[in-house]
Amino acid sequence: MEGKSLRGFLEKLEKAGQLVHYTDEVMPEPDIRRIGRAAVDIAAGNTGPAVLLENIKGYKGKRLAINVLGTWANNAVMLGMDKDTPLKDQFFEFARRWAGGSDGELKWIKDAPCQEVKITEDINLYEILPLFRVNKYDAGFYFSKASVVTRDPEEPDNIDKQNVGMYRVQVQGPDTLGIQVLPFHDGGIHLRKAEEMGKALPVAVCLGVHPVISLMASAPLQYDQSEYKYAAAFMGAPQILTKTLAANLDIPAYTEIVLEGEFVPRGRFVEGPFGEFPGSYSGSRRQFRIKLNAVTTRKNPIFENLYVGRPWTEHDTLIGLNTSATLYFQLRETMPEVKAVNAIYQHGLTIIVATDNRFGAYAKTVGMRLASTPHGTSYAKNIILVDGDVDPFNLVQVMWALSTRVRPQKDVIVIPNTPGMPLDPCSEPPGIGGKLIIDATTPTAPEISREVRMVDSIPESEPYQKILVELQKAAAR
Amino acid sequence: MKCVRCLTDNAAKVAEAPDQSKAWEVFVCNRCNFVWRSTEEPEVIEPEKRDPWFQLAGVEIENIPVFSPVPPLKK
Numbered sequence: 001m002e003g004k005s006l007r008g009f010l011e012k013l014e015k016a017g018q019l020v021h022y023t024d025e026v027m028p029e030p031d032i033r034r035i036g037r038a039a040v041d042i043a044a045g046n047t048g049p050a051v052l053l054e055n056i057k058g059y060k061g062k063r064l065a066i067n068v069l070g071t072w073a074n075n076a077v078m079l080g081m082d083k084d085t086p087l088k089d090q091f092f093e094f095a096r097r098w099a100g101g102s103d104g105e106l107k108w109i110k111d112a113p114c115q116e117v118k119i120t121e122d123i124n125l126y127e128i129l130p131l132f133r134v135n136k137y138d139a140g141f142y143f144s145k146a147s148v149v150t151r152d153p154e155e156p157d158n159i160d161k162q163n164v165g166m167y168r169v170q171v172q173g174p175d176t177l178g179i180q181v182l183p184f185h186d187g188g189i190h191l192r193k194a195e196e197m198g199k200a201l202p203v204a205v206c207l208g209v210h211p212v213i214s215l216m217a218s219a220p221l222q223y224d225q226s227e228y229k230y231a232a233a234f235m236g237a238p239q240i241l242t243k244t245l246a247a248n249l250d251i252p253a254y255t256e257i258v259l260e261g262e263f264v265p266r267g268r269f270v271e272g273p274f275g276e277f278p279g280s281y282s283g284s285r286r287q288f289r290i291k292l293n294a295v296t297t298r299k300n301p302i303f304e305n306l307y308v309g310r311p312w313t314e315h316d317t318l319i320g321l322n323t324s325a326t327l328y329f330q331l332r333e334t335m336p337e338v339k340a341v342n343a344i345y346q347h348g349l350t351i352i353v354a355t356d357n358r359f360g361a362y363a364k365t366v367g368m369r370l371a372s373t374p375h376g377t378s379y380a381k382n383i384i385l386v387d388g389d390v391d392p393f394n395l396v397q398v399m400w401a402l403s404t405r406v407r408p409q410k411d412v413i414v415i416p417n418t419p420g421m422p423l424d425p426c427s428e429p430p431g432i433g434g435k436l437i438i439d440a441t442t443p444t445a446p447e448i449s450r451e452v453r454m455v456d457s458i459p460e461s462e463p464y465q466k467i468l469v470e471l472q473k474a475a476a477r
Numbered sequence: 478m479k480c481v482r483c484l485t486d487n488a489a490k491v492a493e494a495p496d497q498s499k500a501w502e503v504f505v506c507n508r509c510n511f512v513w514r515s516t517e518e519p520e521v522i523e524p525e526k527r528d529p530w531f532q533l534a535g536v537e538i539e540n541i542p543v544f545s546p547v548p549p550l551k552k
Binding site for chain 2: 027028029030057058059060061062124126127128133136137139140141170171172173174178180181182183188191192195196197198266268269270271273281283284285286287288
């Protein structure tokens with residue numbers, strides 16, 4: 001069962017050479033921030049390891065894991081692939097697993113590992129967990145990788161409407177959390193309903209879960225799609241859950257640390273700033289507050305957090321392919337010409353779509369369709385369309401397409417004054433933006449294009465790559 | 478005790494290093510919810526060295542924007 005836990009995944013990473021133990025003493029600030037930054041910066045987010053910090057000053061005996069899914073090598077391990085698998089191949093394996101949808105099976109156990117240790121009095125998170133300030137001007141110590149579980153208060157037994165969402169959480173007191181849940185989030189719908197009823201919404205904050213749970217918590221699933229069922233289908237095995245001590249909430253049974261509590265109804269409290277995924281600080285806002293009534297953990301728990309800030313960071317890797325896969329399937333519902341979607345940049349503020357042209361100028365319609373998907377409405381600011389035989393994850397190929405296919409007077413469209421993403425630092429006012437569509441596909445009839453002959457790609461060269469890589473490895477020995 | 482961000486007298490010590498090492502202490506402001514550790518960099522925990530853009534001195538809490546307004550009660 002450890003295969004479904006953070007610990008099980010860390011073992012897999014270690015076997016693949018993608019986990020390091022950091023045993024020298026470090027200060028919570030600024031050392032952990034710097035180590036997190038360094039781990040993801042190795043080879044630009046491609047090959048750096050997860051880091052288990054085991055000697056944090058003042059927190060003797062406590063362990064912190066960072067950069068667990070920070071790099072594409074670690075993502076490949078999660079997908080059961082060789083750690084140097086190219087990103088396009090990871091995308092297709094991800095999409096294959098994602099296509100399982102919500103067909104996964106759920107199982108419940110009692111006396112779960114996540115409740116081996118129970119703290120219900122004198123809760124002090126500053127002493128229980130090795131907290132640290134992620135970025136210098138954050139308002140405090142944040143959970144940047146928390147899976148937050150709530151239920152729809154109008155349908156408390158509907159498991160598909162139970163939500164697991166990833167929201168930023170600030171520890172604002174020994175047993176008090178500040179949390180940013182926005183109105184368009186599924187958790188925001190639960191909160192609105194609870195506040196309309198004047199009720200305190202029960203909540204569980206899960207820290208240290210298998211990366212597939214984090215993946216689903218941060219994915220734009222529909223309101224009535226279960227993150228747990230998606231996770232089970234993705235992993236090809238039942239998802240093992242248990243009930244929280246105090247409420248009817250389901251939590252992954254192997255979670256390292258679970259914080260149980262309730263939202264303070266109809267109150268708003270200062271939260272932020274926080275260094276966010278576009279690489280800019282959010283402002284201070286008045287947001288929701290959670291009061292805790294219990295903390296449960298595994299024995300000797302591992303606290304997990306991620307570094308987020310100026311990209312590339314673990315946040316980008318975590319949400320890169322789930323954003324891409326969601327949009328890929330939504331586009332292909334009516335546009336099977338779409339071959340691949342790369343939405344890994346800043347949660348899809350910039351997206352590259354590889355598509356064939358069904359007829360002249362069709363790719364521009366693909367761009368507009370992307371701009372009107374639920375996620376693309378606020379994101380999908382810069383949309384680049386390339387031919388179906390161009391690898392949208394290979395920026396050398398994308399740049400070639402831009403260089404040789406784009407006719408600025410015909411292929412660049414700017415749509416002003418559309419919804420925008422408030423965290424985009426150039427969305428002004430926050431929430432208002434625009435769309436840029438660049439069609440870098442080859443013109444198709446009835447469009448008229450210049451008579452040229454392009455050099456063919458040579459797919460038959462691929463097997464030789466493997467031969468040459470092996471020869472190179474042998475030469476280095 | 479004075480908060481390093483909003484500069485009001487609403488902060489208090491809430492924790493010490495749990496391993497009894499006395500390595501650091503943690504403080505929370507109950508007004509603006511700023512949290513800091515005694516061992517952080519001067520530009521984080523010393524008001525005169527903090528970037529003024531991040532300060533909340535003189536800011537009324539009720540003037541700080543709300544993203545999710547409190548909805549009307551349904552009867």
